[in-house]
Amino acid sequence: MDLQKSLSVCLLTFFFATIVVLIAKAMDNQAASRLEPQLTRIADQLEALTASGGFPVASSTAVTSAEKPDRVVVNYFYSTTRCTTCRAIESQTSEVVQSQYAAELQDGTITWKTLNYEDDRSGLMEKFEIVMPVVVLTRFEDDEMADWKRLDQVWGIVNDKPAFASFIHDEIDAMLSEVYQSKSIARTQSQPVEDDTPIDSEEPSPADLPLPE
Structure with a gap:
């Protein structure tokens, strides 16, 4: 998306520069000579932008990594x-x-x-x-x-x-x-709870209990 924007700006700049050239041609030589330095500057800027790959993209303050749900x-x-x-x-x-x-x-x-x-x-x-x-x-x-x-x-x-x-x-x-x-x-x-209750020994049966005297 940023690349498309950069290309669009470059094309618009080139378009306006072309319009200026056509206007200059329609004017007298003295007026055209006054516009020549500006046209040269525009051409140099376009060439520099082309060499650098377009307009620099402003950095965002947002974090690039995915946000966690918590x-x-x-x-x-x-x-x-x-x-x-x-x-x-x-x-x-x-x-x-x-x-x-x-x-x-x-x-x-x-x-x-x-x-x-x-x-x-x-x-x-x-x-x-x-x-x-x-x-x-x-x-x-x-x-x-x-x-x-x-x-x-x-x-x-x-x-x-x-x-x-x-x-x-x-x-x-x-x-x-x-x-x-x-x-x-x-x-x-989420972790299973371990039962740490000790296993009781078998209860004695009534037959094993001592009889009262």
Whole structure:
């Protein structure tokens, strides 16, 4: 899909460059000479793009590995208007997730997602009662949301980077421990229970009992 988009952009650029050439030919020589440097620059850019295989594809913040049915999702909800503080909350949260939970990101136990809540069509904005950019942790069991927590405190500690990182780490750990705990309980319940009750010896028959004197 990305390759198709790149090819389409290249073709459109070439098309517009052709139009410019035709217009230049219809104009006088003086106007055409003024357009020549621009046309040369467009041609050079097209040649460079062709050699590199097209336009570079922007990397996504989503995890490429498959999400596990039991997982924690670290969501950052932002608005269309981005302020410096909002961007700092996003970047510092992402830094904690990427640096301290690399293994969990890789195996899908943790997922990092960003979403413009003003364009939200999933109903999460109403569910989480979001009125401003914020971090929300969600926990899934069997691919169904089992718990969530909105971290409003990030606004008060965003300027204290160590405190911010510690807070995000502690909150993720707390919710992640619930994922591991539920998995442990599930494994325990699925294992057969061994009967450790000792086998009693055979009860003596009435004939073997001593008679009272």
